[in-house]
Amino acid sequence: MLKISNISKEFGKNNKKVQALNHINLQVDKGEIVCILGHNGAGKTTLIKCISGLIIPTSGEITIDSESVIKNSNIPKNKVGAVLEGSRNIYYYLTPRENLKYFGLLNNLSKREIEERTEYYLNLFDLKNRENDMVKQFSRGMQQKVAIMVALMKEPDILLLDEPTLGLDIISSSIVKNIIKELSEKSNKTIMITTHDVRLIENLDSRVVFMKEGRLVKDDYLSNLKNIIGQEDTYELVITEQSFKRQMNELIETDYQVIDNRENLIIINTTSKKWIAQNIDSLDIININKKEYDFEAIYRRILEEGAINEKP
Numbered sequence: 001m002l003k004i005s006n007i008s009k010e011f012g013k014n015n016k017k018v019q020a021l022n023h024i025n026l027q028v029d030k031g032e033i034v035c036i037l038g039h040n041g042a043g044k045t046t047l048i049k050c051i052s053g054l055i056i057p058t059s060g061e062i063t064i065d066s067e068s069v070i071k072n073s074n075i076p077k078n079k080v081g082a083v084l085e086g087s088r089n090i091y092y093y094l095t096p097r098e099n100l101k102y103f104g105l106l107n108n109l110s111k112r113e114i115e116e117r118t119e120y121y122l123n124l125f126d127l128k129n130r131e132n133d134m135v136k137q138f139s140r141g142m143q144q145k146v147a148i149m150v151a152l153m154k155e156p157d158i159l160l161l162d163e164p165t166l167g168l169d170i171i172s173s174s175i176v177k178n179i180i181k182e183l184s185e186k187s188n189k190t191i192m193i194t195t196h197d198v199r200l201i202e203n204l205d206s207r208v209v210f211m212k213e214g215r216l217v218k219d220d221y222l223s224n225l226k227n228i229i230g231q232e233d234t235y236e237l238v239i240t241e242q243s244f245k246r247q248m249n250e251l252i253e254t255d256y257q258v259i260d261n262r263e264n265l266i267i268i269n270t271t272s273k274k275w276i277a278q279n280i281d282s283l284d285i286i287n288i289n290k291k292e293y294d295f296e297a298i299y300r301r302i303l304e305e306g307a308i309n310e311k312p
């Protein structure tokens with residue numbers, strides 16, 4: 001079990017101090033998936049770095065199975081695998097197989113362990129047919145898969161993923177989401193994810209922790225958070241960017257919100273059936289999906305309108 005007790009982190013000195021984390025408490029069980037959300041600068045990455053031992057908190061304690069991450073740097077080294085956004089943990093001029101071997105050796109795995117795990121992860125991540133191609137030639141989604149595989153080579157109990165779907169197209173995001181679910185369900189890994197990706201959060205349907213200005217302001221399961229807002233049906237439409245741009249001047253903005261825009265596709269949410277009916281012929285609609293709730297509305301209620309102490 002991961003236990004974060006009262007941790008704070010300050011950066012800088014004197015009048016330039018930044019309180020990145022402010023008395024955070026969090027307990028995460030084995031096999032749990034936790035999504036960490038918050039505006040830019042809320043402290044999410046700092047929290048992830050503290051758990052992985054890359055940043056030492058100013059105060060407080062972090063333990064994994066009752067052993068201190070802060071006092072013993074071998075604990076995060078052995079038990080935590082992290083894929084941090086921006087700082088890629090893979091070598092681009094090596095193949096996936098070579099990357100896995102290299103990091104396996106770095107983690108003192110035996111030849112047999114390296115071989116077995118390499119085969120297992122190449123199959124799990126569906127990269128067997130590209131195992132001998134240089135990572136440099138891969139798409140972002142495939143590179144992200146390799147980065148996650150590398151983090152998993154040492155079989156960590158806890159996997160930390162900083163923005164795992166950033167820059168990925170809809171299909172690659174969905175693959176990463178499936179892998180996260182599989183790792184939690186089949187391998188009982190504890191997985192903590194920082195993300196701004198509404199679809200990933202909705203699809204994972206897990207525990208969600210909201211951070212604001214270094215504080216943890218809400219910690220609950222998505223199924224409970226749905227009760228924070230009304231039960232109005234929301235429709236998610238996937239449309240072509242081309243048709244959206246063409247019709248833009250005709251569309252009434254208050255009736256829909258753009259929630260994503262990738263690879264020439266735009267995803268919008270609307271609660272208005274009338275709006276859908278009015279625009280069904282003019283927009284190239286690829287997919288319509290009725291959602292039970294609108295996560296963006298939950299996010300706004302918690303972080304902008306302060307629905308913090310409401311009981312779900």
Ligand SMILES: Nc1ncnc2c1ncn2[C@@H]1O[C@H](COP(=O)(O)OP(=O)(O)OP(=O)(O)O)[C@@H](O)[C@H]1O
Binds near residue numbers: 011012040044045
């Ligand atoms: N090494 C550092 N030195 C000084 N300040 C830092 C450092 N790292 C983070 N901060 C500050 O700490 C605060 C929290 O940053 P952090 O990166 O944890 O936010 P975040 O929630 O991950 O943001 P984002 O969603 O933009 O990635 C910010 O004000 C940031 O400027």
